[in-house]
Amino acid sequence: xxxxxxxxxxxPASFLTWLAMATCLVIATSCTLKxxxxxxxxCKPGKHYxxxxxxxxxxxxxxxxxxxxxxxxxxxxxRAVVRYPATAPGVGTPIAAGRFPLVIFLHGNHATCPCSxxxxxxxxxxxxxxxxxxxxxxxxxxxxxxxISIDGFDVTCAGSFTMSDYEARGRLVLxxxxxxxxxxxxxxDPWGGLxxxxxxxxxxxxxxxxxxxxxxxxxxxxxxxxxxxFKIKAINAIAPTDQDPDIHYVSEEPYFLLLAASxxxxxxxxxxxxxxxSFPITLPVQEMKTMQxxxxxxxxxxxxxxxxGTGFACASDDGVGEGRLSPKLQQLTACQSxxxxxxxxxxxxxxxxxxxxxxxxxxxxxxxxxAYWAYQDPNRLELDNFEAGDNPGSNSLGGIVSSSGxxxxxxxxxxxxxxxxxxxxxxxxxFTHALVLEWTAPQFFLSNLxxxxxxxxxxxxxxxRSGQIIGGATPDVxxxxxxxxxxxxxxxxxxxxVSNSGxxxxxxxxxxxxxxYNGGKTVFTTIRIxxxxxxxxxxxxxxxxxxxVRFEVEGTGLMAIDDIQFTR
Amino acid sequence: MKxxxxxxxxxxxxxxxxxxxxxxESPYKQPIMAESADVRVFVDRPPExxxxxxxxxxxxxxxxxxxxxxxxxxxxxxxxxxxPVLIIAxxxxxxxxxxxxxxDNVTVLGFLLDQPQLLKSKGDIRIQYGDDPDTRSRSVGNLxxxxxxxxxxxxxxxxxxxxxxxx
Numbered sequence: 001x002x003x004x005x006x007x008x009x010x011x012p013a014s015f016l017t018w019l020a021m022a023t024c025l026v027i028a029t030s031c032t033l034k035x036x037x038x039x040x041x042x043c044k045p046g047k048h049y050x051x052x053x054x055x056x057x058x059x060x061x062x063x064x065x066x067x068x069x070x071x072x073x074x075x076x077x078x079r080a081v082v083r084y085p086a087t088a089p090g091v092g093t094p095i096a097a098g099r100f101p102l103v104i105f106l107h108g109n110h111a112t113c114p115c116s117x118x119x120x121x122x123x124x125x126x127x128x129x130x131x132x133x134x135x136x137x138x139x140x141x142x143x144x145x146x147x148i149s150i151d152g153f154d155v156t157c158a159g160s161f162t163m164s165d166y167e168a169r170g171r172l173v174l175x176x177x178x179x180x181x182x183x184x185x186x187x188x189d190p191w192g193g194l195x196x197x198x199x200x201x202x203x204x205x206x207x208x209x210x211x212x213x214x215x216x217x218x219x220x221x222x223x224x225x226x227x228x229x230f231k232i233k234a235i236n237a238i239a240p241t242d243q244d245p246d247i248h249y250v251s252e253e254p255y256f257l258l259l260a261a262s263x264x265x266x267x268x269x270x271x272x273x274x275x276x277x278s279f280p281i282t283l284p285v286q287e288m289k290t291m292q293x294x295x296x297x298x299x300x301x302x303x304x305x306x307x308x309g310t311g312f313a314c315a316s317d318d319g320v321g322e323g324r325l326s327p328k329l330q331q332l333t334a335c336q337s338x339x340x341x342x343x344x345x346x347x348x349x350x351x352x353x354x355x356x357x358x359x360x361x362x363x364x365x366x367x368x369x370x371a372y373w374a375y376q377d378p379n380r381l382e383l384d385n386f387e388a389g390d391n392p393g394s395n396s397l398g399g400i401v402s403s404s405g406x407x408x409x410x411x412x413x414x415x416x417x418x419x420x421x422x423x424x425x426x427x428x429x430x431f432t433h434a435l436v437l438e439w440t441a442p443q444f445f446l447s448n449l450x451x452x453x454x455x456x457x458x459x460x461x462x463x464x465r466s467g468q469i470i471g472g473a474t475p476d477v478x479x480x481x482x483x484x485x486x487x488x489x490x491x492x493x494x495x496x497x498v499s500n501s502g503x504x505x506x507x508x509x510x511x512x513x514x515x516x517y518n519g520g521k522t523v524f525t526t527i528r529i530x531x532x533x534x535x536x537x538x539x540x541x542x543x544x545x546x547x548x549v550r551f552e553v554e555g556t557g558l559m560a561i562d563d564i565q566f567t568r
Numbered sequence: 569m570k571x572x573x574x575x576x577x578x579x580x581x582x583x584x585x586x587x588x589x590x591x592x593e594s595p596y597k598q599p600i601m602a603e604s605a606d607v608r609v610f611v612d613r614p615p616e617x618x619x620x621x622x623x624x625x626x627x628x629x630x631x632x633x634x635x636x637x638x639x640x641x642x643x644x645x646x647x648x649x650x651x652p653v654l655i656i657a658x659x660x661x662x663x664x665x666x667x668x669x670x671x672d673n674v675t676v677l678g679f680l681l682d683q684p685q686l687l688k689s690k691g692d693i694r695i696q697y698g699d700d701p702d703t704r705s706r707s708v709g710n711l712x713x714x715x716x717x718x719x720x721x722x723x724x725x726x727x728x729x730x731x732x733x734x735x
Contacts, residue, residue, distance in 0.1 A: 316596075
């Protein structure tokens with residue numbers, strides 16, 4: 001561990017925040033750094049007792065591809081563990097009064113029998129991969145959800161030419177949903193109608209880990225395209241893969257992607273691409289998407305069954321690099337983000353939770369953890385998404401983009417695994433087209449809003465995604481090791497007045513140094529700058545007359561910028 | 569004293585070795601232990617009448633090229649998130665895979681070639697996990713038409729091994 005990192009790990013985040021605020025007061029006359037609110041804690045158990053039941057229908061059905069009569073996955077079990085809000089703790093205790101949203105978890109690919117892909121071991125010897133999210137089910141149940149975790153035994157360690165295992169996972173989720181509709185409507189559940197009328201089937205959330213992440217996305221896709229009618233309202237993927245040959249992606253419901261920087265299994269971080277593909281401006285339906293990116297987290301610790309110490313045969317630590325999180329801490333990060341995501345979208349709870357997703361609010365128990373966010377609001381004006389061809393001289397609104405002329409690189413590139421005009425850098429795993437900036441002396445560029453599109457007063461923030469690039473050498477001389485970078489952003493009105501302070505990007509909103517381990521990983525982080533802070537001589541900036549956005553950089557640097565937006 | 573120093577140095581080197589091994593032994597960074605490969609071609613006529621010459625003609629016509637499966641025997645296959653990927657001559661060659669069988673510590677993986685014409689390429693056959701080249705196996709032979717096994721296509725469709733029309 002280098003000295004800077006060691007020092008940082010010894011200083012509480014609250015002190016760093018205080019220091020940042022003090023610095024802010026000294027160096028900027030109208031600095032907008034916010035007073036930090038109380039940390040949010042979504043892992044605190046809620047008011048309900050936790051009831052628990054499970055169900056197990058062995059060899060319940062065949063998964064048969066469309067147009068075929070032969071099963072691709074025969075004799076599939078329908079099995080899950082259930083937690084629900086109860087009047088008393090325990091097995092089969094009465095459910096609490098009310099109707100509760102349903103959240104379904106689905107694990108990913110792992111051994112099915114001890115250290116093997118066999119499906120022939122005795123039921124008692126099977127690896128219960130689905131039990132690894134009980135920590136999450138318990139919190140959700142206590143906070144007013146019916147939460148279940150599906151055992152994907154027959155679609156795990158399996159594959160077919162006639163139906164991908166992602167589709168199979170998705171169809172398994174939908175099979176469970178069929179049962180839940182029937183149980184809720186007709187009291188036909190295996191527990192004597194215990195949950196009848198108490199499950200709000202209009203509010204369904206799905207969460208999938210690893211290949212399960214693609215599985216729940218496939219479930220939503222099949223539900224929509226085959227008009228099955230399940231009311232899936234929110235989707236979360238935890239360290240997902242991106243391997244489905246049919247390439248599904250979330251296109252209508254809110255999406256939350258949780259990514260682990262030390263993931264030694266999905267080493268390539270391919271799941272990051274699912275965030276980029278969701279909700280491009282061309283889609284008719286827009287919803288929010290958000291991503292949390294956690295340094296030191298690995299793939300397996302999100303599932304306690306895959307975690308050494310609490311897990312079963314062949315549990316292992318796949319993580320790579322320094323600054324690793326303990327299993328308990330990693331599970332806390334999952335809980336602190338996934339629970340509020342479902343509370344926000346299935347219970348329409350407290351708008352303050354949005355500040356968590358926007359990265360504006362600290363999370364209790366996560367002091368010292370390096371975690372970064374990306375967020376895209378459905379309500380936005382895209383100044384430049386850099387997607388329309390390779391033209392750094394104009395933006396997505398058709399406005400002119402001009403620069404100071406001294407950038408060593410000022411060009412757009414593909415950040416994709418294949419294709420032409422790719423930016424060949426080992427640390428990016430995105431699926432987007434972005435602007436690369438390289439400089440060795442102070443520079444700026446201006447992105448102009450065309451006349452008629454200069455009123456942005458309906459928006460609350462200017463946001464963009466950015467990430468430092470580690471070049472060929474590590475550390476790269478242009479990006480000092482372990483140093484966050486600053487872009488000063490100003491607004492310019494049609495009379496060429498410039499907002500007087502600009503915005504130093506502070507410790508709370510910084511462009512982080514890339515994750516150095518696990519092969520090096522860079523992820524675009526969203527920087528959100530409240531528009532109310534832009535001022536002219538202490539008067540509010542005329543937000544109905546924004547002619548250009550100006551970006552200034554100092555020192556040296558190599559970074560990429562994407563998705564410059566005015567946003568809610 | 570000299571002996572003590574030598575022993576101390578030897579022990580230190582030993583511990584260093586152990587420590588390095590701990591890193592290099594991460595199961596997620598090991599090459600897949602592929603042992604052998606077989607090629608099966610799903611043909612639309614009784615297999616016993618098929619000749620290599622017929623196969624060459626079929627492969628030359630894109631619309632008539634039969635589905636080709638490359639089956640690879642793997643020892644101690646590690647089930648993980650990244651899918652196994654067939655690599656022919658250094659390039660991914662199959663989007664679809666299946667687990668054909670699993671017995672003791674041997675798993676047989678099947679890969680449906682995206683381009684059946686690759687059968688003519690004589691490219692070397694390897695597999696890896698997803699897009700992680702560190703896990704790439706040793707070569708288990710070369711693609712070729714000499715040792716293929718013909719399977720009656722209709723029977724394979726009825727058995728659910730291949731779809732009626734391969735995309």
